[in-house]
Amino acid sequence: MEIQILQLPIEVDRASSLSLQHQLMIKIRELILQRQLEPGRRLPSSRDLSSQLAVSRNTVIFAYDRLVSEGYLEVRERAGIFVSPHIPEKSLRIINARSHPETRAPLPSARILPMRNRSPLLYQRLRERLELDFRIGRPANDCFPKRLWTKLLVEKMGGSARRLTEYGNPSGLEELRVAIGEHLKVARGINAHPDQILIVAGSEEGLNIVAKILSPPGSTVYSENPCYKGVPYVFESYGATVVPIPVDEEGLCVDALLGKERGLVCVTPSHQFPVGVTMSLNRRLRLLDWADSNGTYIVEDDYDGDFRYDGSPLTALAGLDRSGSVIYVGTFSKSLGAGLRIGYLVVPEELVGAAREAKALLNNGNPWLEQAVLAEFIGSGGFERHLRKIRHTYLQRRNALLEQLRLRFGDVEISGEAAGMHLAWHLSDDRPDARTIQYQCLHRGVGVYSIDDSPAIDLSNAGLGKKMLFFGYACLTESEIVSAMDRLEKAALSLA
Numbered sequence: 280m281e282i283q284i285l286q287l288p289i290e291v292d293r294a295s296s297l298s299l300q301h302q303l304m305i306k307i308r309e310l311i312l313q314r315q316l317e318p319g320r321r322l323p324s325s326r327d328l329s330s331q332l333a334v335s336r337n338t339v340i341f342a343y344d345r346l347v348s349e350g351y352l353e354v355r356e357r358a359g360i361f362v363s364p365h366i367p368e369k370s371l372r373i374i375n376a377r378s379h380p381e382t383r384a385p386l387p388s389a390r391i392l393p394m395r396n397r398s399p400l401l402y403q404r405l406r407e408r409l410e411l412d413f414r415i416g417r418p419a420n421d422c423f424p425k426r427l428w429t430k431l432l433v434e435k436m437g438g439s440a441r442r443l444t445e446y447g448n449p450s451g452l453e454e455l456r457v458a459i460g461e462h463l464k465v466a467r468g469i470n471a472h473p474d475q476i477l478i479v480a481g482s483e484e485g486l487n488i489v490a491k492i493l494s495p496p497g498s499t500v501y502s503e504n505p506c507y508k509g510v511p512y513v514f515e516s517y518g519a520t521v522v523p524i525p526v527d528e529e530g531l532c533v534d535a536l537l538g539k540e541r542g543l544v545c546v547t548p549s550h551q552f553p554v555g556v557t558m559s560l561n562r563r564l565r566l567l568d569w570a571d572s573n574g575t576y577i578v579e580d581d582y583d584g585d586f587r588y589d590g591s592p593l594t595a596l597a598g599l600d601r602s603g604s605v606i607y608v609g610t611f612s613k614s615l616g617a618g619l620r621i622g623y624l625v626v627p628e629e630l631v632g633a634a635r636e637a638k639a640l641l642n643n644g645n646p647w648l649e650q651a652v653l654a655e656f657i658g659s660g661g662f663e664r665h666l667r668k669i670r671h672t673y674l675q676r677r678n679a680l681l682e683q684l685r686l687r688f689g690d691v692e693i694s695g696e697a698a699g700m701h702l703a704w705h706l707s708d709d710r711p712d713a714r715t716i717q718y719q720c721l722h723r724g725v726g727v728y729s730i731d732d733s734p735a736i737d738l739s740n741a742g743l744g745k746k747m748l749f750f751g752y753a754c755l756t757e758s759e760i761v762s763a764m765d766r767l768e769k770a771a772l773s774l775a
């Protein structure tokens with residue numbers, strides 16, 4: 280009687296990556312441990328439970344079998360399946376302690392990293408609601424070279440057992456470092472020995488390695504302002520003080536560094552993040568001079584240096600460096616995709632040993648398979664072809680965006696359009712703030728970004744980005760750009 284009416288308060292999640300049988304097993308175990316199913320209690324038959332949950336009977340049988348073998352349930356001949364009366368009190372107490380914190384010794388509290396009281400995940404939450412998203416730094420996923428990548432993956436997997444079972448060089452796969460070195464020579468004017476190149480899990484890990492080896496607690500780091508959030512978040516987490524240095528239309532104001540104490544300098548010369556200006560040659564040379572005479576290093580984050588639309592790409596700061604002052608941070612997050620988590624550092628010779636040790640300490644090197652595929656992709660000319668193709672696509676998307684902005688809003692002031700994958704619209708005084716427009720657009724399913732909800736930050740908290748609205752255009756097709764701008768225009772009209 281009782282068996283028939285017992286409904287277990289369980290739901291399964293069909294979208295979960297966990298199998299239904301595992302979900303069921305875990306949920307029944309929880310009910311037992313939390314005493315919602317008491318010892319000796321009879322459970323529904325596998326047939327009844329399978330129809331209650333609309334899952335197959337085998338799913339229930341599997342879950343029951345596991346719980347029997349772990350001692351949570353027992354089978355009684357011709358009577359059915361029951362919660363074991365012998366579950367150790369101790370396991371019950373462990374679970375119950377959660378609801379009775381006074382019975383538990385306090386755990387050490389997690390160290391909250393500084394991150395200026397912001398969550399790096401905020402940005403991620405917003406994006407889930409957007410249909411047409413101009414999120415900064417997002418490459419076109421319709422352009423990912425899926426076919427060639429798959430072919431190379433399959434090829435590399437064949438006979439790869441040795442490479443997959445053994446540790447590799449923490450600095451990264453030799454073939455990949457050679458291929459990147461060759462690419463940098465041509466594309467960025469950088470002459471680096473493969474030993475100076477270190478494969479990392481994205482620029483973010485690159486910055487962490489730089490901070491580990493060069494930025495002890497109490498040290499000073501100068502950063503462009505505004506800048507990429509990763510700079511203060513990473514360096515402050517190692518105990519450094521990050522000092523903002525203004526940026527104008529020629530890039531970092533090097534004069535503002537004069538007379539300051541020694542410290543690392545972080546810059547994005549190719550396409551200042553987020554404003555988008557390019558550092559002038561004069562400023563580049565003066566910055567190199569300053570670093571050389573102060574005995575310090577410059578961190579050049581060249582996150583989207585592969586994209587320049589007006590003329591050929593400029594020589595990187597690292598390509599002009601004659602005194603070993605520049606640490607170059609490169610990434611494939613923009614040219615291929617952030618999901619790959621592959622970037623690289625090019626470090627001056629003096630730092631090779633320290634950087635390699637820091638990388639070994641972190642994770643002993645990147646996974647072999649993706650490195651091998653990427654090495655072949657670059658070495659065989661696939662990367663260069665891919666870059667040519669996406670440069671063209673991004674140029675068209677940029678043009679569509681500029682045209683739409685001008686068509687709908689007149690003589691708009693724009694920065695950053697000559698390079699990269701995003702640009703900034705500097706809103707005139709008669710227009711609302713960027714944040715207000717951003718939220719109006721959000722309701723219409725369009726993501727445009729104020730500085731606060733972008734990967735950028737104004738270190739001075741002086742409202743620098745209040746009137747800057749950012750558009751990452753690479754990931755939207757031209758027709759999507761037109762629809763998005765339709766909605767943006769309506770949002771702007773509703774605010775007029």
Ligand SMILES: Cc1ncc(COP(=O)(O)O)c(C=O)c1O
Pocket residue numbers: 415416480481482483484507509547552580582609610611612617621622734
């Ligand atoms: C300026 C800048 N640097 C670095 C990164 C991080 O790149 P990665 O994915 O290689 O960690 C980003 C990401 O948006 C960025 O905008």
